[in-house]
Amino acid sequence: MTRTRTPLKIVPPPADAPAASATQRIVDSITNAIAERRLMPGTKLSEQKIGDIFKVSRTVVRQAFNQLSRDRLVMLEPARGAFVATPTAEEARDVFEVRSILETAVTKQLCAVITDAQIRELRAHLELERAAVNNAAVPGRTRLLGDFHIVLAQMLGNQVLVQMLGELMTRSSLVALMRQSTQSAEESHDEHVAIVDAFERRDTRAAVRLIGRHLANVQHNLDLDPQRVDLANVLDH
Numbered sequence: 001m002t003r004t005r006t007p008l009k010i011v012p013p014p015a016d017a018p019a020a021s022a023t024q025r026i027v028d029s030i031t032n033a034i035a036e037r038r039l040m041p042g043t044k045l046s047e048q049k050i051g052d053i054f055k056v057s058r059t060v061v062r063q064a065f066n067q068l069s070r071d072r073l074v075m076l077e078p079a080r081g082a083f084v085a086t087p088t089a090e091e092a093r094d095v096f097e098v099r100s101i102l103e104t105a106v107t108k109q110l111c112a113v114i115t116d117a118q119i120r121e122l123r124a125h126l127e128l129e130r131a132a133v134n135n136a137a138v139p140g141r142t143r144l145l146g147d148f149h150i151v152l153a154q155m156l157g158n159q160v161l162v163q164m165l166g167e168l169m170t171r172s173s174l175v176a177l178m179r180q181s182t183q184s185a186e187e188s189h190d191e192h193v194a195i196v197d198a199f200e201r202r203d204t205r206a207a208v209r210l211i212g213r214h215l216a217n218v219q220h221n222l223d224l225d226p227q228r229v230d231l232a233n234v235l236d237h
């Protein structure tokens, strides 16, 4: 299975990577921790502590925070410092609304052109999801369930779409973090299977209905429960 790398699949470079990439290393590590629900919204991000963890200056950490702030993943508050963003309920609705519009279009288009090979690729992805769900490996499971949506967009071959959806996925992971998930990963996986079944039947109406219902379920099954974490434990470094 070959596919291009998305923002959700960034792996931190080796520790001996050049200093120029230190900012990116911190950005990637924090983004991963958010996407994999290791870092909860509202968590304070200490410049000093992150500088120590990554063995870089506070200037480098501040550059990383600025980039994360532009991505709306981190809030910078004067005199208080940096925090993992806590999107409002309204923002959460907006993110899911845009996902729904985009992913409905993706599903409709893809159902018209999907090949048997692509269906096999989706089935292979579903097997990985299933294994991760069975293992209760939460970070991998979260990532694979999110990647399913990216893979659908990638199959249309539109890189702008893939990039936009990748950003929305990161932001909806953050939204999901803010309301600790009560949704079962199992349920999401089963809904993915039903969507692929509809693709296999080339049943566009069913596929569109199922993706809409799936996104509504994911959005509905969110709950609020911020928690305190030790940055040294959750950031890859």
Ligand SMILES: [Zn+2]
Binding pocket: 145, 146, 148, 149, 188, 192, 214
């Ligand atoms: Zn899903």
